[in-house]
Amino acid sequence: MIDQQWTANFPGLRDLEPEITHLLFTTSKVVDLPAGTRIFGPGQSPESYILLLDGTVRVQQVSEGGREIVLYRIAAGQSCALTTACLMGYEDYQAEGVAETDVKAVAIPRATFDEAISRSAAFRKFVFTAFSVNVTTLFKIIEEVAFSRIDVRLAQRLLQLADSRGRIELTHQQLAAELGSAREVIGRQLHEFQRRGWLTTSRGSIELEKPDALRQLAAMY
Amino acid sequence: MIDQQWTANFPGLRDLEPEITHLLFTTSKVVDLPAGTRIFGPGQSPESYILLLDGTVRVQQVSEGGREIVLYRIAAGQSCALTTACLMGYEDYQAEGVAETDVKAVAIPRATFDEAISRSAAFRKFVFTAFSVNVTTLFKIIEEVAFSRIDVRLAQRLLQLADSRGRIELTHQQLAAELGSAREVIGRQLHEFQRRGWLTTSRGSIELEKPDALRQLAAMY
DNA sequence: TATGCTATGTGACTTGATCACATACGCCTA
DNA sequence: TAGGCGTATGTGATCAAGTCACATAGCATA
Numbered sequence: 001m002i003d004q005q006w007t008a009n010f011p012g013l014r015d016l017e018p019e020i021t022h023l024l025f026t027t028s029k030v031v032d033l034p035a036g037t038r039i040f041g042p043g044q045s046p047e048s049y050i051l052l053l054d055g056t057v058r059v060q061q062v063s064e065g066g067r068e069i070v071l072y073r074i075a076a077g078q079s080c081a082l083t084t085a086c087l088m089g090y091e092d093y094q095a096e097g098v099a100e101t102d103v104k105a106v107a108i109p110r111a112t113f114d115e116a117i118s119r120s121a122a123f124r125k126f127v128f129t130a131f132s133v134n135v136t137t138l139f140k141i142i143e144e145v146a147f148s149r150i151d152v153r154l155a156q157r158l159l160q161l162a163d164s165r166g167r168i169e170l171t172h173q174q175l176a177a178e179l180g181s182a183r184e185v186i187g188r189q190l191h192e193f194q195r196r197g198w199l200t201t202s203r204g205s206i207e208l209e210k211p212d213a214l215r216q217l218a219a220m221y
Numbered sequence: 222m223i224d225q226q227w228t229a230n231f232p233g234l235r236d237l238e239p240e241i242t243h244l245l246f247t248t249s250k251v252v253d254l255p256a257g258t259r260i261f262g263p264g265q266s267p268e269s270y271i272l273l274l275d276g277t278v279r280v281q282q283v284s285e286g287g288r289e290i291v292l293y294r295i296a297a298g299q300s301c302a303l304t305t306a307c308l309m310g311y312e313d314y315q316a317e318g319v320a321e322t323d324v325k326a327v328a329i330p331r332a333t334f335d336e337a338i339s340r341s342a343a344f345r346k347f348v349f350t351a352f353s354v355n356v357t358t359l360f361k362i363i364e365e366v367a368f369s370r371i372d373v374r375l376a377q378r379l380l381q382l383a384d385s386r387g388r389i390e391l392t393h394q395q396l397a398a399e400l401g402s403a404r405e406v407i408g409r410q411l412h413e414f415q416r417r418g419w420l421t422t423s424r425g426s427i428e429l430e431k432p433d434a435l436r437q438l439a440a441m442y
Numbered sequence: 443t444a445t446g447c448t449a450t451g452t453g454a455c456t457t458g459a460t461c462a463c464a465t466a467c468g469c470c471t472a
Numbered sequence: 473t474a475g476g477c478g479t480a481t482g483t484g485a486t487c488a489a490g491t492c493a494c495a496t497a498g499c500a501t502a
Binding site: 392393394404405408409412422424425 | 479480481482483
Binding site for chain 4: 151181182
């Protein structure tokens with residue numbers, strides 16, 4: 001019980017009604033998942049509403065031709081909108097979620113979820129807010145995929161993915177999967193960025209040298 | 222009051238608890254909107270949850286460059302997932318909804334919506350199901366835009382948009398906006414379909430001649 | 443050092459988007 | 473009925489991005 005004070009990790013859940021907090025604590029499980037675990041995917045109906053305590057989950061779509069596109073990531077303190085959608089709407093997933101790091105998460109069973117939704121306005125607000133943020137993300141992705149240039153999108157993504165020292169440990173193939181593009185295309189763009197002195201590449205990693213130049217490109221429509 | 226028995230139009234709302242039905246009837250308004258009305262759009266926070274009694278609403282995204290893509294349509298008996306998302310999550314719209322025909326709709330105020338959600342499991346299920354269907358649609362769009370060929374997507378859309386006699390009254394420009402593509406591209410594809418004898422075109426309209434051939438193309442990934 | 447796996451590079455080609463125009467159609471008016 | 477106008481459609485050139493086939497390079501391990 002003592003290690004179950006996890007609601008403190010979620011701003012929207014701190015001021016929950018005490019009996020709801022108690023309900024969540026007594027019926028939910030805290031689970032640990034190793035990096036690489038497929039948490040959900042097409043054809044798998046989710047059994048519970050998932051809140052991330054630690055680690056990140058990547059949500060992506062895989063096409064028949066084997067191409068991939070990353071839709072969004074769930075970080076600690078967030079919940080999975082898709083899980084929510086499916087839990088609520090009883091539809092199967094069209095996308096899959098993979099643990100990018102070791103993950104610690106809270107799994108709230110559907111029955112508990114239903115009860116908390118019906119009894120707590122604060123819980124509803126928490127769930128719906130998370131949901132709408134992710135729907136908004138989906139709109140942005142549609143707009144970008146349909147209308148934005150690949151160099152602009154790559155610049156944006158490099159800035160997002162870089163760590164505090166401007167380093168990105170991904171292969172060209174993985175970057176292509178982030179954007180739903182092709183390895184060769186990404187390789188050529190990176191080559192061009194390198195030619196301009198904006199970054200340096202080596203096998204499996206990239207170092208940003210002029211993030212401001214990338215930011216300027218990323219700011220284009 | 223008598224003409225407000227609109228819940229009959231929504232399968233998911235027929236078996237609602239009587240007091241919820243009463244709540245909906247007494248606080249919601251039935252509104253009529255002429256074709257072309259912009260029902261919601263970026264920067265407009267929705268004031269109510271909308272259920273369509275008659276007509277169709279087109280939900281689309283417009284890019285900075287002026288290009289458009291149609292996301293989905295809402296038909297009689299359906300609700301607007303986006304409205305829902307925004308109503309629940311308090312986010313602004315990223316897309317706009319336009320009445321394609323004259324529209325008759327029920328507008329449920331936020332307070333009523335909140336109350337019905339909290340008190341009725343059946344109402345929750347109705348809302349969440351509609352929501353998840355539309356989220357699923359968004360996933361399909363992302364997959365298609367990112368990975369499908371334009372001829373396949375055009376064939377699919379022509380079949381969707383054709384009336385019972387295989388007729389489509391849209392310009393090439395409008396078809397391009399359906400798919401987030403360009404007029405010239407659509408024109409060339411239509412020309413190719415016509416060359417194969419699958420359809421005939423004339424100014425502002427298209428007649429499908431061999432829908433089965435289109436269906437076969439549309440079935441490709 | 444040899445071997446093998448994975449990552450990256452490259453050229454040729456196809457598809458789709460963009461741009462700048464040219465034409466054609468339908469409708470209204472003189 | 474002809475002329476004129478606005479919108480819809482056609483067309484070639486060019487560019488951007490994805491695809492395909494294959495070459496090369498980096499790194500680990502035997």
